[in-house]
Amino acid sequence: MIISCVLGLCVLLFRPLVSGACNVTLFAQREPLNFTSPNYPRNYTSNENCYWDIYPQTRGYRVVLDMVFSDIEGSLGSTCRYDALTIYTVNNADQNLADLHRICGQSRWNIITLGDQHFHAVFETDGTVTRGGFLIRYYETDGESNCGVPLVATPAGRTFTSPGYPNTYFLRQSCTWTITTEQQNQAILMYPTDSVLERASPRGNCDSDYVTVYNGQNSSDILGTFCGNERPVFSSGGNSLRVRLQTDSSNNYKGFKMFYRAVPATTCRGTMPAGRNPIQIVSPGYPNNYQSGLDCQWTINAPPGSNITVEVLFVDMEIVPSCTNDYLLFKDGTTNFARQLAKICERTSTAIVSSSNYMTIIFHSDSSTTGRGFRLQYSSEGANVPYCGNTMLSASTSTWRYVSSPGYPNYNYNNNMDCKWTISAPFGYIVKVEIKVLSVEYEATCARDYLLFNDGSSSYGTQLGRYCSGTRDVVSSDNAMTITFHTDGSVTDRGFSLKYMARRSGCGTKEEINGYETQYIESPNYPLDYPDNADCSWTISTDVEGYVIHVKVEFFYLEHDSTCSYDYVQLYDVRGTYEHSLGRWCGADGPDTQSTGRSMKVRFLSDGSNTFTGFKLAFTAGEPTSSSASYTPSFEGVIGGVFGGIVGVAIVTCVCCGMCSRQKSTTNNQSQRNRSREANWNSVFSIPLPNYPSTTSTTQPAMFTPPPAYSEVVKDDPPPYCLAVPLSDTHPVVTSSLSGEYQGIDNPAGPN
Numbered sequence: 001m002i003i004s005c006v007l008g009l010c011v012l013l014f015r016p017l018v019s020g021a022c023n024v025t026l027f028a029q030r031e032p033l034n035f036t037s038p039n040y041p042r043n044y045t046s047n048e049n050c051y052w053d054i055y056p057q058t059r060g061y062r063v064v065l066d067m068v069f070s071d072i073e074g075s076l077g078s079t080c081r082y083d084a085l086t087i088y089t090v091n092n093a094d095q096n097l098a099d100l101h102r103i104c105g106q107s108r109w110n111i112i113t114l115g116d117q118h119f120h121a122v123f124e125t126d127g128t129v130t131r132g133g134f135l136i137r138y139y140e141t142d143g144e145s146n147c148g149v150p151l152v153a154t155p156a157g158r159t160f161t162s163p164g165y166p167n168t169y170f171l172r173q174s175c176t177w178t179i180t181t182e183q184q185n186q187a188i189l190m191y192p193t194d195s196v197l198e199r200a201s202p203r204g205n206c207d208s209d210y211v212t213v214y215n216g217q218n219s220s221d222i223l224g225t226f227c228g229n230e231r232p233v234f235s236s237g238g239n240s241l242r243v244r245l246q247t248d249s250s251n252n253y254k255g256f257k258m259f260y261r262a263v264p265a266t267t268c269r270g271t272m273p274a275g276r277n278p279i280q281i282v283s284p285g286y287p288n289n290y291q292s293g294l295d296c297q298w299t300i301n302a303p304p305g306s307n308i309t310v311e312v313l314f315v316d317m318e319i320v321p322s323c324t325n326d327y328l329l330f331k332d333g334t335t336n337f338a339r340q341l342a343k344i345c346e347r348t349s350t351a352i353v354s355s356s357n358y359m360t361i362i363f364h365s366d367s368s369t370t371g372r373g374f375r376l377q378y379s380s381e382g383a384n385v386p387y388c389g390n391t392m393l394s395a396s397t398s399t400w401r402y403v404s405s406p407g408y409p410n411y412n413y414n415n416n417m418d419c420k421w422t423i424s425a426p427f428g429y430i431v432k433v434e435i436k437v438l439s440v441e442y443e444a445t446c447a448r449d450y451l452l453f454n455d456g457s458s459s460y461g462t463q464l465g466r467y468c469s470g471t472r473d474v475v476s477s478d479n480a481m482t483i484t485f486h487t488d489g490s491v492t493d494r495g496f497s498l499k500y501m502a503r504r505s506g507c508g509t510k511e512e513i514n515g516y517e518t519q520y521i522e523s524p525n526y527p528l529d530y531p532d533n534a535d536c537s538w539t540i541s542t543d544v545e546g547y548v549i550h551v552k553v554e555f556f557y558l559e560h561d562s563t564c565s566y567d568y569v570q571l572y573d574v575r576g577t578y579e580h581s582l583g584r585w586c587g588a589d590g591p592d593t594q595s596t597g598r599s600m601k602v603r604f605l606s607d608g609s610n611t612f613t614g615f616k617l618a619f620t621a622g623e624p625t626s627s628s629a630s631y632t633p634s635f636e637g638v639i640g641g642v643f644g645g646i647v648g649v650a651i652v653t654c655v656c657c658g659m660c661s662r663q664k665s666t667t668n669n670q671s672q673r674n675r676s677r678e679a680n681w682n683s684v685f686s687i688p689l690p691n692y693p694s695t696t697s698t699t700q701p702a703m704f705t706p707p708p709a710y711s712e713v714v715k716d717d718p719p720p721y722c723l724a725v726p727l728s729d730t731h732p733v734v735t736s737s738l739s740g741e742y743q744g745i746d747n748p749a750g751p752n
Contacts, residue, residue: 022050022123027057028140032066037085037123037133044083044133048125055092055118056140063119064139066167067109071132073125074105083125085134092116106469110164110252111171112141147175147245153188153262162245162255166194169209169255173247178217181239181262187284188236189263189270190243192226196254196494198247199228199412204276211256214242215282224279229409229494232279233272237286237373239265268296268363274308274380275411283363283373290317290373296363299334300354302380303411308354310361310378315347316371328374329362353381388419388485395425395502405485405495412492413440413449419485422457425502431481432503432535433474435467439494440487442468451496452484459484465577475503475537507536507604512543513621520554523604523614527555530567530614534606539574541599542621549600550625554616556590559609567606569615574599590615594624 022038035052037044056063065087073083080102089099089111098117103109113119121136147163160177162169179188190213198209206227213234215221219242223234234241243258268284281298283290300308310330317326323345330341330352338360342352352359361376388406395401403421405413425431433453440449446468453464457480464474464481474481485496507524521538523530540549551571559567564586571582575597582600585591602617 022048022052025053025055026138027055028061028063028138029057030140032137032139034068034135034137036135037072040133040135042132043130044123044125046125046127046130048083048123050123052121053118054121054138056113058140060115061140061142062115062117063113064141064164064170065109065111065119065121066137066139066164067103067107067134068137068167069132069135070103070105070107070109072104072134073129073131080104082128083131084123086122086124087111088120088122089113089117090120092118108167108254110168112163112173147173149177151177151179151260153179153181153186153260155262157259157261159193159257159259161257164252165255165257167254168252169245169247171247171252172249173245175245177243179241179243179260183262184239185265186239186262187265187267188239188241188260189233189267190235190241190258190260191233192231192256193259194254194257195226195229195231197227197229197256198251198253200276206277208251209247209253210245212244212246214244215280215286216240217242221287222280223282224277226275226277226279229411230275230277231273231409232275232277233270234279235268235270235281237282237284238288266291266294268294269298271299271301272378274300274302274306274378276379278311278377278379280313281361281376281378283375286373286375288372289370290365292365292367292370294363294365298361300359300361300378302357303407304357306357306380308357308359308378309381310352310359310376312344312348312352312374313377314372314375315344316373317345317365318369318371319345325368326365326370327363328376329364331360331362332356334358334360387414387417390420390422393421393423393500395423395429395431395500397426397429397502400499400501402497402499403483404497408437408495408497413485413487413495415487415489415492417485417487420459421483423481423483423500424457425476425479427479429479429502429504430535431476431479431500433481433483433498433500435471435474435496435498437494437497438467438469438471440468440496441491441493448490449487449493450485451498452486454482454484456480456482458482463577475508475535477508503533503535504531507534508538510539510541511619512541513549513619514542514544517621519619520616521602521619522616526614526616528613529611530604530606532606532608532611534604536602536604538602539599540602540619541574543598544621545598546623547598547621548624549595549598550620550622551591551593551600551602552618552620553590553592554618555613556585556615556617557588557613558586558615559606559612560587566609567612568604569617570603570605572601572603573597574601590617596624 024035026033026035035054038048038050039045054063054065070085072080072085074080083104085103087101087103087109088097090096091098093116098114101109101111111119119138123134151158151160163173163175164170179190181188192211197211200206201208206225208227210225210227212225213223215223215237217240223236223241224232226232241260245256266284272279272281284294284296285291300310302308312328315328323343325345327343327345329343331338332341332354333339333356341354341359342348342350357380359378363374393401393403406417406419407413423431423433435451438451440451446466448468450466450468452459452466453474454461455464455476456462456478459482461482462477464476465472479502481500483498511519511521513519519540521540524534524536542549556569558569564584566586568584568586569591570584571591571593572579573582573595579601582593582595583591598621600619604615
């Protein structure tokens, strides 16, 4: 075993052109596994031609592809004509194509096979721009574990989510959850804490992807339907609810996270948000009789500038003159002195409309006769998102504060907006902004809808960035920053949410160096410990044509963690307004690299816990050098180092091979690089360790955040590949795929 592993490792070490990351067949297991674009998390290479076939390991199960990260060169109109990942769904019986998805840009997809199908994924790139690539998690499921299970509501409260959440739900899926309480004298309160579904049609109807909630188990007893970013509140009349998610064949989104809990059956107070889609309120116990002695009160609110309309669908309660015993009372506002809109104890066909965006509904029952109660339907009319002007904001030195687009998160922003916020910080501080959500109309140059950041208290200050996608940090150079939100006259979307805080200045400058001059950068307080919550940014550049910036470590000691997420130094390649990450360093290992152009950005961040001595880095401007060493190596040293490394790595490799023995995958031979569906998709080969050359793109996206490392994204998952390796180019190691053809496991092992 040891000898085989050493031989395989030798082949791998001395044959760097072997490509083992693609042209393989994979078997999905219960535990999520992963496959990635070649060279991930670094950029993929030009002219890639890879495919993967993914089957369920268990007979009758389905395969789920969960795109954890995606950054593939796209094109206007989402035609994906440059680089693309195409995922085919193929019927196993006749090998006919059932469906396909062509993916590029920063899409996030969840896709699931139907019965007796598998995936054939093809990754094709052209000869120009390269990006971060993709990481896809794949696993098998019986198709019912996250969709349609019965749930029990408790007073403590629980949550459930749409399949695939928090990435995206599946296409063409219908899921139904039934929720019941533990006790008969309880009701259910339920509302989404997060909701990102396909938006309503221009007519205001949820007819693409939507959630419908039913009172009890009767499909005709609908409490309401919602879609988009709406977060309505539902209250059952009895001790059960039914929730149904329906998705169509196009455009999948993040989905929802739903909170539900059991409450006493007589609980009938709360605040209910109103949207364009009507939601219903029923009396406690409905459709059975309500109890006597009730005093219920609901506050309905809607966006500013809109009003609320209530329709009375059903009323069955004690009828007496002036409705003095049991009644429904509607008030125009939320105060005790608000104007009375109506008082009823029997059905009326006249809609009840508020004059503002608030209404209060009161239900009273005395100690005598009761009835079945009522069913009301409310919605907001004229729910126009307010426009915005110039606003002055003050940044706190201790807590985050928040700004969002008008209407966020319940409503899309309006067309033709120009909103402006000026954020100021105390003297000696800078302004830091973190974009948490940015969902606006996308265009490659961000010329349509965008967030614009300017340094200082004017929109004419130095531009810090213009963005129409992604999440990122923006930092001012002084104690003020101006943010402009612009929208054109076409498409609208959910908008944005960002937070801001004042941070201490005193670190971070712009430096220009001449040829072969050395400039030093030190962490704050160096050689003493750097402070908590440091946020520093330096830009080093040269005006010498053809020169690049070289960085070497004089001293480097930061807090260490495996993903460098606590305290770290991150370097960026800067070309005009474009930035591309060169890497992130922490612990005792600092950078030794160079830029590709005449400018480099250095970012230093520390969290609020441990601090250390910090760093001192040396920067010089000079001609670019190759990545190889410039000295003549010792042959004996090389041989000793290689075989010493082989012995150590071989042990780790063999252990990994043993742990991953269940992974049934292999490399295909070179003739199988054909991307057409006529390729032999049922062949199964073991997968060698990927070994791709590093690639630097000549054109990078604007201010793009680097892709997460594998360990950052799926920390608890097994490694993506076993370390089995081919022994030759023409005769790869072949393992049988259960008698050479696809079969499932009739009696799968239980979960770990």
